[in-house]
Amino acid sequence: MEYQDIAFAPDGAYTEKNCPMIDAMNVIGGKWKLTLIGRIYRQSPARFGELRRSLVGITQKMLTAQLRELERDGIIHRKVYAEVPPKVEYTLTEYGLTLEPIVSLLYAWGEEHRRKQVGLL
Numbered sequence: 045m046e047y048q049d050i051a052f053a054p055d056g057a058y059t060e061k062n063c064p065m066i067d068a069m070n071v072i073g074g075k076w077k078l079t080l081i082g083r084i085y086r087q088s089p090a091r092f093g094e095l096r097r098s099l100v101g102i103t104q105k106m107l108t109a110q111l112r113e114l115e116r117d118g119i120i121h122r123k124v125y126a127e128v129p130p131k132v133e134y135t136l137t138e139y140g141l142t143l144e145p146i147v148s149l150l151y152a153w154g155e156e157h158r159r160k161q162v163g164l165l
Contacts, residue, residue, distance in 0.1 A: 071117045071119065072119075072143065072146075074110055074113070075106075076099060076102055076106065076107070076110045077110055077113070077114060078147055078150060079099060080095065080099070080107075080110055080111065080114065080120075081114070081119065081120075081136065081140065081143055081147050082147045082151065083095060083098055083099070084120060084134050084135065084136055084140075085136055085141075085144055085147065088134075088135045088136060089123070089133035089134060089135045090133065090134045090135075091131070091132065091133055091134075092107070092111075092132050092134075095107060095111075095134070111134065114140075118137055118139045118140070119136065119137060119139065119140035119143065120134050120135065120136055120137060120140055121134065121135050121136070121137050121140075122134055123135070
């Protein structure tokens with residue numbers, strides 16, 4: 045689907061309530077969500093500690109919040125094992141897997157943008 049093929053609101057104006065882009069960003073927006081989706085896709089199942097170590101600068105509180113939001117929105121599945129210490133693993137749901145091409149394209153775009161920013165192109 046081309047961008048120009050996207051149906052617009054009847055009056056041509058979007059609001060917070062009828063814009064599909066806002067809907068999408070409400071689910072995948074946030075500093076760490078796309079990175080988490082990509083990381084979980086590549087290292088599934090991913091454990092909490094592995095995710096925290098792989099995302100330099102994220103706090104435990106932020107990681108927990110972002111994971112909970114992704115779980116709430118049906119993007120990831122959280123499996124808790126009855127062990128001591130507790131073991132928790134995250135995987136993408138079938139619905140979450142539909143984001144893989146989007147995440148891959150954004151990653152490639154980000155690489156290209158980064159090269160342009162540092163004058164490598």
